[in-house]
Amino acid sequence: MTQTMQRKLNDSVVARWGALILIALMMFFAYMFVDVISPISSLLETQRGWSPDVYGTVVGSEYFLNVFVLFLIFAGIILDKMGVRFTGLLSAGLMIIGAGIKLYGISDYFVGGGFGWEFFNSFWPSMPGSAKVACIGFAIFGCGAEMAGVTVSRAIARWFDGKEMALAMGVEMAIARLGVTAVFFLSPRLAAIAPESVVRPVAVVGALLCIGFLTFLVFTFMDRKLDRQMGNIEEIEEDKFKVKDLGNLFGSKTFMIVAFLCVLYYSAIFPFQKFAVPMLQNTLAISSQEASDLFAWFPIGAMILTPLLGAFLDFRGKGATMLILGAILMCACHLTFALVPLTKPIAYIAIILLGVSFSLVPAALWPSVPKLVDGRYLGSGYSVIFWIQNLGLWAFPLIIGKTLQATNPGVSEQIQAGVEGVTYNYTVPMLVFASLGVLAFFLGIWLKRLDTKNHYGLELPNVKK
Numbered sequence: 001m002t003q004t005m006q007r008k009l010n011d012s013v014v015a016r017w018g019a020l021i022l023i024a025l026m027m028f029f030a031y032m033f034v035d036v037i038s039p040i041s042s043l044l045e046t047q048r049g050w051s052p053d054v055y056g057t058v059v060g061s062e063y064f065l066n067v068f069v070l071f072l073i074f075a076g077i078i079l080d081k082m083g084v085r086f087t088g089l090l091s092a093g094l095m096i097i098g099a100g101i102k103l104y105g106i107s108d109y110f111v112g113g114g115f116g117w118e119f120f121n122s123f124w125p126s127m128p129g130s131a132k133v134a135c136i137g138f139a140i141f142g143c144g145a146e147m148a149g150v151t152v153s154r155a156i157a158r159w160f161d162g163k164e165m166a167l168a169m170g171v172e173m174a175i176a177r178l179g180v181t182a183v184f185f186l187s188p189r190l191a192a193i194a195p196e197s198v199v200r201p202v203a204v205v206g207a208l209l210c211i212g213f214l215t216f217l218v219f220t221f222m223d224r225k226l227d228r229q230m231g232n233i234e235e236i237e238e239d240k241f242k243v244k245d246l247g248n249l250f251g252s253k254t255f256m257i258v259a260f261l262c263v264l265y266y267s268a269i270f271p272f273q274k275f276a277v278p279m280l281q282n283t284l285a286i287s288s289q290e291a292s293d294l295f296a297w298f299p300i301g302a303m304i305l306t307p308l309l310g311a312f313l314d315f316r317g318k319g320a321t322m323l324i325l326g327a328i329l330m331c332a333c334h335l336t337f338a339l340v341p342l343t344k345p346i347a348y349i350a351i352i353l354l355g356v357s358f359s360l361v362p363a364a365l366w367p368s369v370p371k372l373v374d375g376r377y378l379g380s381g382y383s384v385i386f387w388i389q390n391l392g393l394w395a396f397p398l399i400i401g402k403t404l405q406a407t408n409p410g411v412s413e414q415i416q417a418g419v420e421g422v423t424y425n426y427t428v429p430m431l432v433f434a435s436l437g438v439l440a441f442f443l444g445i446w447l448k449r450l451d452t453k454n455h456y457g458l459e460l461p462n463v464k465k
């Protein structure tokens with residue numbers, strides 16, 4: 001390997017943080033679209049006939065192709081072989097196509113008997129045609145969104161190698177969380193404009209995805225320049241991914257613990273995000289807009305704290321401890337929703353503390369991966385973790401939707417028939433989420449023990465002095 005003292009583009013603070021903002025903007029719009037229907041699930045029940053079971057199936061479909069067609073694994077291989085520029089643009093394109101199909105599925109044109117309506121209503125009668133088409137669109141969108149997530153992590157790891165990497169990942173996640181806050185604020189308001197419609201928020205946020213495509217396109221020019229500069233000092237052949245590397249990942253105990261901790265933790269967060277608004281709405285007897293505004297504090301908390309905790313990890317370390325604390329906090333919050341008679345102040349406190357938990361775990365988890373995986377197949381490392389995580393993100397909305405319906409017999413039918421004052425009880429679904437926190441806690445303890453024994457450096461700072 002030939003070493004030169006050439007100053008690279010990512011040595012400039014402005015250039016590397018500028019690059020980060022460009023890629024984070026794509027994720028900002030992606031995360032907006034991911035949750036665009038979360039605050040309007042009640043309206044989808046009355047306007048499109050989506051019961052909790054149907055709704056759970058639609059929101060889980062985002063991960064279907066990633067998990068069952070192994071798209072995420074291919075995404076990692078594509079990323080390691082084709083690089084961040086090609087893969088990022090491909091992901092942004094897939095997100096736009098998927099969003100367009102989902103929009104078509106819930107559109108007034110389609111449900112009014114438009115092209116394909118008859119076919120999509122000719123099978124699986126418990127699932128409305130609008131939900132089936134939405135599932136197809138969301139599954140394609142999900143391939144793009146998750147591939148983008150892996151690509152962005154890989155890009156940050158490269159641009160911030162030996163620099164403020166955890167802070168950069170924290171800032172990227174904070175910008176993505178800002179997207180979630182924005183959509184929880186925006187979506188119910190857009191839907192409420194007369195005539196009340198579930199289509200408007202999906203159309204507006206879908207259009208915003210095109211801006212994300214453009215910001216990533218600008219980033220590709222910067223990344224090409226960095227690549228040319230790095231070409232001088234790196235052995236390109238060494239960078240090639242080999243399929244047997246997947247075996248190394250699945251065979252590594254520590255890596256698998258991190259992956260399982262990730263699936264357990266995130267399955268109690270992202271799927272909860274899909275049910276939080278109706279849960280608060282039903283439990284506190286408030287409007288969906290009020291519930292949505294209350295829940296918006298969750299990503300706000302995470303947004304403020306994630307970069308700070310990322311910086312803490314960069315300079316002080318304690319990654320494994322942060323994972324354990326995050327799991328305890330998440331479990332306590334879900335138990336509160338399940339078992340404590342909920343009032344607005346209690347709900348605010350639990351939502352904000354859940355936001356703190358959602359800063360501790362992501363801020364520690366993602367920057368720890370490069371400590372466990374060889375940089376040559378880091379893209380595949382992130383993909384495998386995302387793939388295992390996606391299994392949970394697909395399964396838990398379904399499980400929660402079915403549990404909610406099973407523990408509240410007849411409620412969906414009454415709501416769809418227009419009966420006033422009928423509510424769901426969320427105790428059992430919230431206990432399911434809390435149990436995931438308990439398991440994540442034990443995995444965190446195990447990980448910390450292994451780190452002490454084998455010195456992976458999970459408790460050590462990232463910044464080399």
Ligand SMILES: C[C@H](NC(=O)[C@@H](N)CCCCN)C(=O)O
Nearest residue numbers: 034145146149173270362386389
């Ligand atoms: C960085 C991390 N992202 C993920 O875990 C994604 N696999 C899931 C994103 C969910 C929306 N599709 C995070 O946001 O903390």
